[in-house]
């Protein structure tokens with residue numbers, strides 16, 4: 450869990466005067482301290498005290514590695530969209546410029562593509578003025594992309610342009626790419642910091658608490674649940690079926706369902722699903738309560754679509770089969786076969802939940818992540834991402850951040866909350882509800 454450092458901080462930070470009296474308190478972690486991975490007695494008790502796993506704290510350092518007047522900084526956004534990308538870009542530019550006095554900042558257009566000559570490098574200057582108001586808009590002013598880009602060509606670009614720090618705002622794939630860029634930098638014995646701000650509306654990156662944009666995305670998704678519920682409640686045999694993003698992790702579906710507290714079933718990739726338990730239970734539900742709301746994460750029930758051809762996106766991620774539409778047809782067929790009236794409304798808000806601007810809570814988080822990323826990079830940290838772990842800003846080695854996937858734990862308290870709120874039978878396999 451040690452973060453790589455390019456060298457010792459020998460330059461006094463322009464922020465040093467803000468920090469003279471700081472020491473660890475419940476509101477601040479000193480740079481010499483560490484943030485524990487575990488937060489219960491039982492978890493700590495299971496380890497040797499001498500090597501309790503811990504993260505380096507984020508935040509401004511008294512001494513920094515890079516001379517702000519001499520460096521050039523690059524920013525790139527990669528992967529799918531996420532609310533708050535523009536807040537992070539703006540936060541990076543303003544912190545670099547206002548706090549450290551870094552004036553040479555560039556953005557690479559369209560993800561890693563904008564850094565490789567083969568695609569035609571595409572670069573924009575980023576200034577205080579050019580990032581004004583960008584946080585009011587969804588998307589990313591830099592553009593983004595998927596695909597396979599050669600890390601050596603990317604490092605060629607960094608060297609030729611004289612970039613000293615590269616900020617990568619992206620998901621798990623982008624961070625894997627950033628590790629390869631950082632490896633190529635090390636092989637050439639260059640001192641270029643590569644620092645990540647993890648982005649994923651799926652909230653599937655581990656050790657960073659919640660990812661930025663996630664709150665905004667599930668709040669937007671909750672609007673579709675409300676619409677589906679109103680529609681379902683207004684007609685005989687009403688069923689609202691909402692499919693939400695979440696390839697491998699059902700966080701958006703779970704949180705959106707809890708936000709409304711109207712869902713009767715939440716189906717997520719982490720919890721096995723049994724159609725022959727679900728369909729009779731749904732019919733019973735509609736017969737006894739008049740209507741039902743079903744929320745599906747896109748990665749759920751993929752085992753029912755195994756015959757569909759395997760398709761990959763440009764980055765090699767598997768494109769999932771459309772389980773929501775499949776489920777819609779299975780429900781309609783099942784009700785028809787049982788001679789039971791049904792009025793099903795299907796809603797898939799899909800890209801509408803990730804293309805919106807960040808809400809104020811996410812905007813605050815984006816800015817604070819950007820500040821932490823700049824402080825870490827200026828202090829010479831590299832191959833690391835910034836995140837918030839148990840309320841504290843921390844540095845997480847990139848390898849650690851891609852070592853696993855954050856998923857809803859079927860034995861954890863989030864899923865228990867969902868089960869309590871919906872009353873759905875475990876795994877939707879049993880034919881008897883908990884709360885009929």
Ligand SMILES: Nc1ncnc2c1ncn2[C@@H]1O[C@H](COP(=O)(O)OP(=O)(O)OP(=O)(O)O)[C@@H](O)[C@H]1O
Pocket residue numbers: 527528529530560561594595596597598619620621622623624625626627629648649650764766
């Ligand atoms: N396994 C990998 N190794 C190295 N680089 C990768 C890898 N996967 C992806 N990349 C690089 O990262 C970029 C973005 O990856 P990807 O499309 O998987 O999105 P992501 O960052 O995972 O975001 P998200 O999945 O949240 O949309 C790709 O264009 C590619 O350059």
Ligand SMILES: O=P(O)(O)OC[C@H]1O[C@](O)(CO)[C@@H](O)[C@@H]1O
Pocket residue numbers: 528529530620649650651694695696747762803
């Ligand atoms: O259609 P695209 O842009 O490839 O992205 C779809 C995927 O991106 C994500 O939003 C992650 O960024 C997933 O939830 C979704 O499956």
Ligand SMILES: [Mg+2]
Pocket residue numbers: 528620621622766
């Ligand atoms: Mg990904």
